Amino acid sequence: MRFLLRIAPVLLTLFFIGCQGSLFQVHWDSRHDGHVDILKQEYEMRVTAYCPCEKCCGKSSDKTTASGHKIKRGDTFVAADRKYPFGTEMIVPGYNNSKPVKVLDRGYVIVGNRLDVFFDSHQKARQWGVKCLPVKVLTN
Numbered sequence: 671m672r673f674l675l676r677i678a679p680v681l682l683t684l685f686f687i688g689c690q691g692s693l694f695q696v697h698w699d700s701r702h703d704g705h706v707d708i709l710k711q712e713y714e715m716r717v718t719a720y721c722p723c724e725k726c727c728g729k730s731s732d733k734t735t736a737s738g739h740k741i742k743r744g745d746t747f748v749a750a751d752r753k754y755p756f757g758t759e760m761i762v763p764g765y766n767n768s769k770p771v772k773v774l775d776r777g778y779v780i781v782g783n784r785l786d787v788f789f790d791s792h793q794k795a796r797q798w799g800v801k802c803l804p805v806k807v808l809t810n
């Protein structure tokens with residue numbers, strides 16, 4: 671029993687950070703006119719959060735994202751791997767009321783199926799913590 675208790679936190683950590691980046695679902699949404707097809711791919715991603723402060727972005731932070739976007743108060747966007755071009759829309763459950771947000775930034779450690787969601791305060795970013803979530807990627 672003592673042994674089980676000792677390894678329990680380790681297992682929990684593995685569970686939470688062990689996002690495989692696996693593809694859950696792929697489905698197409700066709701608009702009525704038949705012109706636009708939106709491909710929704712759902713990936714399991716490890717989602718962390720950041721804000722424009724020195725702790726999150728370093729001293730050289732100039733409040734501009736890697737895509738050249740000027741950060742405004744209340745902004746919602748994500749930083750994602752290079753395989754997702756700037757402007758790609760994603761739905762992150764629980765972020766921005768689970769409405770689509772755009773990829774507007776990159777991160778040093780944001781590679782593969784890791785994602786960084788943006789908050790305008792450090793406290794909100796810290797509250798988010800680390801989550802393993804099914805993220806929908808929308809592509810035309």
Ligand SMILES: [Zn+2]
Nearest residue numbers: 721723726792
């Ligand atoms: Zn911060």
